[in-house]
Amino acid sequence: MKLVRFGDPGQESPGLLDAEGRMRDLSGVLPDINGAALAPSSLARLRGLDPHSLPIVPAGTRLGPPLAGIGKIVCIGLNYADHAREASLPIPQEPIVFMKAQTAICGPHDAIVLPPGSEKTDWELELVIAIGTTARRVAVGDALGHVAGYMTGLDMSERYWQLERGGQWTKGKSFDTFAPIGPWLATADEVGKPGELPMRLAVNGDRMQDSNTANMIFNPAQIISYVSGLMTLQPGDLIFTGTPAGVGMGMTPQRYLRAGERIDAGIAGLGEQQHTIVAD
Structure with missing residues (x-):
């Protein structure tokens, strides 16, 4: 479904x-x-x-985030080797974990709002896992049994606040509209193999990210098992699983988003997002 x-x-x-x-x-x-x-x-x-x-919804009706009442938003950093290399950071030996605020959630076609004075807002296309049953210290072989479904997501990142203001990455990743999800939540049976999904993102029509979830360092089952050993995962929690190479920070010269620009992004079977970047 x-x-x-x-x-x-x-x-x-x-x-x-x-x-x-x-x-x-x-x-x-x-x-x-x-x-x-x-x-x-x-x-x-x-x-x-x-x-x-069931009644048909009129065409053109706005799509919101496909999940309400989201609990935790857990994120995995540097989970693609090519992204770690473009960030000039070592390839992780175990998952890097950080959090995003629930108030960052927005819909798949909503405007993404630049924080006041933003100079380094960046894009990160990610596979998002939606937890369906409580997971606490689960084995890798049992982990996918706790998944309700998957979504396309963007882990938007203001690099100045993430990397230059001290503290944890959460500071640069939790601004309002910095976690678009959707357009739909595809149930696990609909997706089949979440570790084999093509993914791509373009800015103003120019392809920036072109990869596959098969390129993850830690696959979805490993991520769920690892995170469930740190904290209990509950129904309605989300896990953003990391982004491949092609972010603005990794370019020479670096390339960041400005008001009026457009992002088009999607993951096979999980639908497409379209966003206009606007100033606060």
Whole structure:
């Protein structure tokens, strides 16, 4: 299944995509797509529905973040060797973990807002994991059984605040609109092999990132197992799994985003995002 949320910001309703790619309204079936809705029993109930029995959502309706009530946003840094090299940093021997604020979440076509005075806002396309069942100290072989689904995500990063103001990376990665997700949450059975997905990102039509999740240093199962040993993962938590090479910081000269520019990004099977960059 491909689950969506649609409507005005803060007032989104739950939905799904039918076989023809049309949005169908799920608000008569469940209150929202949140951690509780990602439980195996809830997803099984949704799979049993006939999508054509659900109301059609008018074309052009805004798509919001496909998950509500998000708990933790855990992120993995430098998880592609080529990205570590372009950042002139050593290839990690174990996952680098940091967090993003929940208030950074926005929809797949919403504007991305530059922080006041930003000079170094950068892009990072990432596979996002949505946790469906509680995971605490799980083995690698059991880890994917705790996944409800996957999404396209951007880990937007203001490099000045991330790297030049001291402290943790979280400071440069938690501004409002710095965690777009969607357009849909594809359930794990829909995705199949999350470690074999082509991914690409363009700025103003120029291809910047062109890679595959197969190039991760630590694959999704390893990441979930590792993180669940540090903290209990709960339904509705998200894990951003890292970005490949092609970010602005890695270019010579470095290239950062300015108001009026456009990002187009997507991961195979997980849909496309389009964002305009705007000033605060």
